[in-house]
Amino acid sequence: MYNSKYLEVNSDDVGLRLDKFIFKNFSNIPYSIIQKKIRTGLFKVNGFRKRASYKLNYLDKVFYIGDLILAKNKLKNLSVNEDQKLIIKKSIIFEDNEVIILNKPYGIPVQGGTKIKFSINDALNQTGSKNKILRLTHRIDKNTTGILIIAKSKETAKNVTELFRENKIKKTYWALVEGNPKEKKGYIKASIAKIKVNKMEKMKVIENKEKNSITYYKTLDSRDGLSLLEVYPKTGRTHQIRIHLLSKKCPILGDKKYKLSNNNSNKFKEINKKMYLHAKSISFKLNEKRYVVEAELPSHFKKILKLYNFII
Incomplete structure (x- = not known):
């Protein structure tokens, strides 16, 4: 693979989504940009294109073009800024050890996309840490305001998602x-x-x-x-x-x-x-x-x- 490098998946990252794994290692790149780069084949697993939702296996190799290191610096201006992080922090109406509940503001999309410069998910990923990734459990539309549940762990995200699926929320x-x-x-x-x-x-x-x-x-x-x-x-x-x-x-x-x-x-x-x-x-x-x-x-x-x- 021309001018490529790779990250190897260890036991701690088994089962992690491909996009989450990449963000964990390139946290200054907005989540929406990472998803776009996966779709265009900049990131591959064991030499093959995979969806952003692909669950990683032990010793998988996540390849990326070496020029990404240079591209990272160009993308810094797209990172979530402090004012945007503050918008999210001010939207918190409840928090405990399991979840954060936001009163989502008007006009902010929950997830990123090709034409979206700032989303709730981008802010969450840059607010969390490498060892503690904040996770969305559901979505509401860009121009809908109000309740949005954020999970503080993979297990909590799974449990809340299951509650939604079973109509227990x-x-x-x-x-x-x-x-x-x-x-x-x-x-x-x-x-x-x-x-x-x-x-x-x-x-x-x-x-x-x-x-x-x-x-x-x-x-x-x-x-x-x-x-x-x-x-x-x-x-x-x-x-x-x-x-x-x-x-x-x-x-x-x-x-x-x-x-x-x-x-x-x-x-x-x-x-x-x-x-x-x-x-x-x-x-x-x-x-x-x-x-x-x-x-x-x-x-x-x-x-x-x-x-x-x-x-x-």
């Missing part, structure tokens, strides 16, 4: 929607699948009774063509709440991706610049301890509720 959202649901309280039961629209991937309600997703909702108040809903997703499909509410002709205010074709954009153009979906509370039991945490609404959400005199 209750997560409640507040959504400000256009229109008024015909039924003040109820549930939406519909299957969701990924489709392509104008070369862009979207999720859409489809006919498939075997794979139904379920979202419970309750109307808290309605004012001037807007409704404040308390929403509880029983299942956890991508964009589930946004798609289910759209299917009821009550799209989330400010949702640019999932909206009605005859959207009341002119009526709400002064207030729909941001999306109004907030992960407000969460409750679960982990290692015999009961967790109940609530996240304060973001300022743009509170401002609109006050402007329209919502009673909450």
Whole structure:
């Protein structure tokens, strides 16, 4: 392999994801950049391309192009800066030996990508240490605010992820929607699948009774063509709440991706610049301890509720 070097996997790193292993050894490179370099083949395992999620085995050799050492210096300016780390630290609303719970700010993606310069995951990886990597346990959308659980160990991450999979975590959202649901309280039961629209991937309600997703909702108040809903997703499909509410002709205010074709954009153009979906509370039991945490609404959400005199 031309001009290449390698890192050998020891017993401590067996089972570690490839991207996590690389970050552990090149911690000044943003996590999103590492994932991109894996996709483009800059990093290989035993001479072969692998996915970022590949689990390493004992004595695996992770090869990388020798010029990466030079590239690292060029990438330093992409590293998470102190102001960005401070944003994350200020977002912590609960912490113990097992987890950190954030009130995620608006507009910050949870995970990195090719066009993303800063994500929650990047900040977590640079906040942790080589011996203690902070781990995401789930995701919420970039423009959704609120509860996000971070695990302090691999074991805790596995346990929390399992709780989500088994529907043993209750997560409640507040959504400000256009229109008024015909039924003040109820549930939406519909299957969701990924489709392509104008070369862009979207999720859409489809006919498939075997794979139904379920979202419970309750109307808290309605004012001037807007409704404040308390929403509880029983299942956890991508964009589930946004798609289910759209299917009821009550799209989330400010949702640019999932909206009605005859959207009341002119009526709400002064207030729909941001999306109004907030992960407000969460409750679960982990290692015999009961967790109940609530996240304060973001300022743009509170401002609109006050402007329209919502009673909450």
